[in-house]
Amino acid sequence: MSSTAHSPSEASPLLRAHDLPQSYDAPEPAVPLSPPxxxxxxxxxxxxxxxxxxxxxxxxxxxxxxxxxxxxxxxxxxxxxxxxxxxxxxxxxxxxxxxxxxxxxxxxxxxxxxxxxxxxxxxxxxxxxxxxxxxxxxxxxxxxxxxxxxxxxxxxxxxxxxxxxxxxxxxxxxxxxxxxxxxxxxxxxxxxxxxxxxxxxxxxxxxxxxxxxxxxxxxxxxxxxxxIENQPIRAKLRRIDGLGSLTLVLTVGCLLLGLSLKSTEELPWSHPIVWGLLVASAVWCVLFALVESYVAPYPVMPMRLVKQRTPLAVSLSNFFGSVAAFSMLYNVPLYFSAVRLNTSTDAGKWLHLLPHSVAISTGSVFAGWLMRRTGKLYTLTLASCAMTIVATTMVACWNDNTPQWHLWLDIVPQGLGMASVITTTLIAMIASVVKEDLAVATGITYLFRTTGQVLGVSLSGALLQSVLTSKLRERITGPDAFEIIEAIRHSTSVIPDLSPPLRQAAVQSYADALRIVFICQAACNFLCFLCCLPIQENPLPGTHEEQEAQYRKRQNSGSSCSSEETMT
Missing domain, CATH: 1.20.1250.20 (MFS general substrate transporter like domains)
Known part of the structure; x- marks a missing residue:
């Protein structure tokens, strides 16, 4: 048999079937594809x-x-x-x-x-x-x-x-x-x-x-x-992965609840509730992986998809990109109210996000138009990721001497780039799976995206408060220091009314803490860029007929690989 027969394809898992224990997580039996x-x-x-x-x-x-x-x-x-x-x-x-x-x-x-x-x-x-x-x-x-x-x-x-x-x-x-x-x-x-x-x-x-x-x-x-359409309701209900769904809900729920309590209730990492929930999340995660690999006949998250090159790369890139994007969304307004002190209204601090919001809509439509025109997405994805890295790097460099126009425009590449990445990676995910996995793969993409959004807010908030508290304790001392520090941490509205020395200490502490958060955002965007590198460039069909032919080709390719591995 020629060597080309053994070359890895997008539909092939990173680990061969004969390298793994026998499990239920094999590709579902091929069914005739429904007409477009x-x-x-x-x-x-x-x-x-x-x-x-x-x-x-x-x-x-x-x-x-x-x-x-x-x-x-x-x-x-x-x-x-x-x-x-x-x-x-x-x-x-x-x-x-x-x-x-x-x-x-x-x-x-x-x-x-x-x-x-x-x-x-x-x-x-x-x-x-x-x-x-x-x-x-x-x-x-x-x-x-x-x-x-x-x-x-x-x-x-x-x-x-x-x-x-x-x-x-x-x-x-x-x-x-x-x-x-x-x-x-x-x-x-x-x-x-x-x-x-x-x-x-x-x-x-x-x-x-x-x-x-x-x-x-x-x-x-x-x-x-x-x-599937003609199956009785009872047969359809048997396809629901109850145990997998339960363990997935407990995995994500314990993780996010532990991090949310850490930031909203300001509990220390050593608190039994916080670390207990995080440990429980890890345990449920292991059980979820076991259920999906060995128990569920129709898994809610097939492990064979997660092992494939493009679905894994898309999921991780969406996770890190969403962490950075939502951290930016919540912390840039805080910079204007706590560091610049240039507005006294809630509407004013959010107004600086207006160019960012316009950029999000523009970036997504532009990415869609370019993919429709060229049929390509790989170069566009990497260029868009690079834009987000540039944006977060510029934001991390903000200081007292930064011109006002920089404060308005530096975040625009973040909106343009992330909107484009979210659009192109979703199309990359859809283009990399067989038709039977399309819905499940889309659900996986949104899981990583929404989890990243919540963690971006929770983790950046916890990091901000940790650094802010440390800096405030260094700069503010005296008999009333504890009460003053707590007031500054809980509300930025008190800062303008403080005495000049205390106001300067509060502003500098917030600036230091936010700079650390912005640097971490840049790091997350860089990780998003690295995760996008393995994404495969698949043809983007322009008609339903071309798309159906591509689905059939990929399905046949996957069936051939499975048969060959079985023979081996």
Missing amino acids: AKVSNADLAWVLAGLWSAVFLGALDGTIVATLLSPIGSYYNESNRSSYIGTSYLLSVCCFTPLYGRLSDILGRKGAMLLALSLFGFGTLLCGLAPSMDALIAARAIAGMGGGGVMTVSSVAVTDLIPLRQRGLYQGMTNILFGLGAGLGGPLGGWLNDSFGWRSAFLLQMPILLFSFILVIAKVNIKLPAE
């Missing part, structure tokens, strides 16, 4: 309206709730627990996001999207009616169970409808709507709270949700392969 989904332009517009309105609502909801944390805490007289409203939602989103990839293959795209919208809507309705803070926190967790599926299922459905070469452009449009929703959420939430009370911000989301629900029922009719 074809819809008229009018129906496509309605389908996208249903899917994208849900994406818009999810982004809108996130920033609306962030704006309402203070009024809600004051209403219940439990401001010290208001941060749990956001934490419970993010934990739930991260835990349940990857499950929808498999669910969309079992329930169908319509069924999975309706489940996500139902959970999100039910949780949001309960938030508007919550009689207590505990009930509101629980309702946000329920909403997160659905919110985690909205982006995943909509992405999978659009991939079914749009040829891969055009897919990036549509992803860019999705990101524009997401950014629009996130941008409008803050002002809208404040206006609704002032005019009608905070409950209205939840209840008035229901009409948009109902609009999306009706359109999904009426227009999203993407067929699964007949072997």
Whole structure:
């Protein structure tokens, strides 16, 4: 047999099957591929309206709730627990996001999207009616169970409808709507709270949700392969990886809860709850890997995918890139309020992110347009990663002498680059797997992305407070030092009212702490760049027919490799 027959392919795992113990985690039996989904332009517009309105609502909801944390805490007289409203939602989103990839293959795209919208809507309705803070926190967790599926299922459905070469452009449009929703959420939430009370911000989301629900029922009719479509409900339910889903939820939940408690409750790393949750996360992670490798017949995260070159590279690059991006998003406004002291309003410090927000939308659409025009993504991905490294390096160099125009424009390459990376890597992931793994692979991508987002906020907050506390203790001494330091750590609004020596100490301490955080962001972006290097350049089909032919070719290639390894 010629040597070319043994050359590694993208569909081949990094470890050969005969090097591993026998497990259930082999490629699923090949089923005849369903014909490509074809819809008229009018129906496509309605389908996208249903899917994208849900994406818009999810982004809108996130920033609306962030704006309402203070009024809600004051209403219940439990401001010290208001941060749990956001934490419970993010934990739930991260835990349940990857499950929808498999669910969309079992329930169908319509069924999975309706489940996500139902959970999100039910949780949001309960938030508007919550009689207590505990009930509101629980309702946000329920909403997160659905919110985690909205982006995943909509992405999978659009991939079914749009040829891969055009897919990036549509992803860019999705990101524009997401950014629009996130941008409008803050002002809208404040206006609704002032005019009608905070409950209205939840209840008035229901009409948009109902609009999306009706359109999904009426227009999203993407067929699964007949072997799955015609199965009875009981057979479909048996395909759900219950044990794998449970261990995955516990792995991610314990990790994020431990880090969130470390930052929000300011517990030390040595606290039994913090290290206990982190150890529990590691134990559940090992059990999850064992379940997915040896127990689950239809794993929620097939280990054979994680062992492949491009899926692994895409997952890790999305993780490190999201850590850096969300750390930047939360810490740049802090720099302007704590170090520059050039604004006294919340709106002012966030205004500096406006060019960044525009860059995110522009970068995503530009990446989609360029992939559609050239059919290539590898060089674009690396160039985009390089832009993020340049941006975070420039931000880390900010000092008292940095001109104002630098403060406005230095973060723009971060927005351009990361939006492009998120778009190109998603297309790289989709182009590297067989059709049967498309939904699961998309879910894995969103899992790493959302986990990175939460860790970016939690870890940067913990690092900032650790360095800040150390610097403040060096610079502020005396009988009232402890009270002054605690006041500075908990609110930047007290800094302008301090005496000149104390104000200078606070500003310099924040500058030192934020510089360390910005350097770590640059390091994460560099790791993102390294993770993008192994990504393989696969052809991007321009039509449904070309895409179907590519799926069949990859499926046949994977079957040939499996047969050959079995013979060996």
